[in-house]
Amino acid sequence: MTTTLQTLGLSAAQVRSAKLEELISQDPTQFRVLTGDRPTGRLHLGHYFGTLHNRVRLQNLGVDLFVLIADYQVLTDRDIADNLAEHVEDLTLDYLAIGVDPARSTIFTHSAVPALNQLLLPFLSLVSVAELNRNPTVKDEIAHSRQAAVSGLMFTYPAHQAADILFCKANLVPVGQDQLPHLELTRTIARRFNDRYGTVFPQPDALLSNAPLLLGTDGTKMSKSRGNSIALAATADETARLLKGAKTDSERHIAYDPIARPEVASLLLLAALCQQQESGQQRTPERVAAEIGAAGAAALKKTVTESVNEYLAPIRARRAEYAKDRAQLHQILRTGNERAIDIANATLAQVRTAMKGAY
Template sequence: MNTTPVDELGTSAAQVRSAELEQQILKEPGKFRILTGDRPTGRLHLGHYFGSLHNRVRLQDLGVETLVVIADYQVLTDRDVADNLTGYVEELVLDYLAIGVDPARSTIFTHSAVPALNQLMLPFLSLVSVAELNRNPTVKDEITHSRQSAVSGLMFTYPVHQAADILFCKANLVPVGQDQLPHLEVTRTIARRFNDRYGSVFPQPEALLSNAPLLLGTDGTKMSKSRRNAIPLAADADETARLLKGAKTDSERHIAYDPATRPEVSSLLLLAALCQQRTPQEVAEGIGSAGAAALKKVVTESVNEFLAPIRARRAEYAQDLGFLRETLREGNERARAVADVTLAEVRTAMHSDY
């Protein structure tokens, strides 16, 4: 349940503050440090790109200090084992580089490679109650959709783990969707309680809300790696065409953008529009009464044209796995240096620096 205050115009306080932050970023990008990232559980897809990836590159290019965590430990949150972890980590790095994340300006690192980050979990866990973790709405939803027969303790500590990810580098800005606000509020609570108890060490990071459009998968449900209904960034033109050919539409021949009553058709129109940098209505007008086959043809051509330069860069980077590993090695070193300094501050504040 969303508990964010909403004014009479339907605008949440978080949205208002996010708009203010966007203006501040444009004026003084160097004042901000963001932490964002992904779990290495499969190939990234177009939903990820339009939902968050392109925004990371935008912020990086504006001059915001950007750290991107590959949250390999967190794969175990809702799985018994971390399958194909090395391969998925390399896939993530390839995708990041291909879309424009610049390792000279952004730090790409793996969670497991930063011991000091994970040591923050212990004092952080002492700052929240079991009841607070148990009633977190995001955790409840993740438990409902967990792949495990029995939920592990890691699931309940997931928000605290994320707090450590954010606070180890003293990020003051976190790009999130509206549904992730409860997680960020746990981070803010931990930062505030630590500062109250031990002295001022951590900022209280703010949410930079995404206005990313919701893209449905080819089956008409939420686009997701686990549901196998997504268009991966790494897919070639033929695979993309095959996946989109099987996309769910409806029986009406006239193509129109109407998300409320025609969600599947509207999502395909939105995807084409995002790739073409047009409105969904404009794309729909161009198709008219030509039917679903024409719609899928337009979407396929739009996606393949949009992804062509990303695929080309990805293929180029894939030829040099040494550069890939060097990018990760250097990112891990930078993240470890930051985390070591923060942990030393924490130990001093807690009088445990003996």
């Protein structure tokens, strides 16, 4: 299989990712996944089809899933940090609503796990300022920062993410192609620590996703901060209103052409992703376009709205049920935090032993 993929011109990371999928199907229990989000607002459809759906898939296969709510990383977003507790709860509700099962997966927060954050100091000693500075994810965060000045915390992101991944010795991290440099620095930190102090950490692999790119309602990248997304928690009426205002183009005949007609193509893709066949397979955006034909943008938006609302109905219903019992919600977080704390304490003890009292 690897040879075939290489002849297709796929990258080494894609070849490795395909092999990992084979290994997961054979024995999912050998893998531990770390993934997560910053609590900066409710998750949206771009998140769902981009990463969330895949997390639940891995969990259901039997992979040990750790889902991090990266509340410490919000300290650079001071306008959001004021409502941090509310955002943490919202994020937890979104996770539970999409199917993350607290009986099989671990949901936890940065701030609850001191030992995780203590790994940041030795990890920072293993990387140079230049390595942190040229990380493309850091550059992107700085470029899109809404602050007049960027805090030093921004530069610790790659090392802090390494601590997130390595504290629980995760050996698999689902990422997009653009996040590979971020994960490579984690691998570098693990390798340098092991070389200097003795083997403690795995070098985690990237599991590349074939996540579809969904545009926001304004035709740009879907983002919480841009106000162009459809939250998983949005009501059916809110969804209809947002999609009614979605950008399309002046051509009446609807066709799937991601290059020439990106906004229309993104809406068609969204409808297709939401329209499940009886076999469990998604329909193609080309098929959705053919059914709409010359009916125009209004018919397209109607189709997308109906598809999204039907798809999200059970997710929204589960979210509403969990939201009724805040005590249960808090207990789920406490349980996840307790497990993460135990693992982090054990890892930190190993690190201190390996460093022979240097830390």
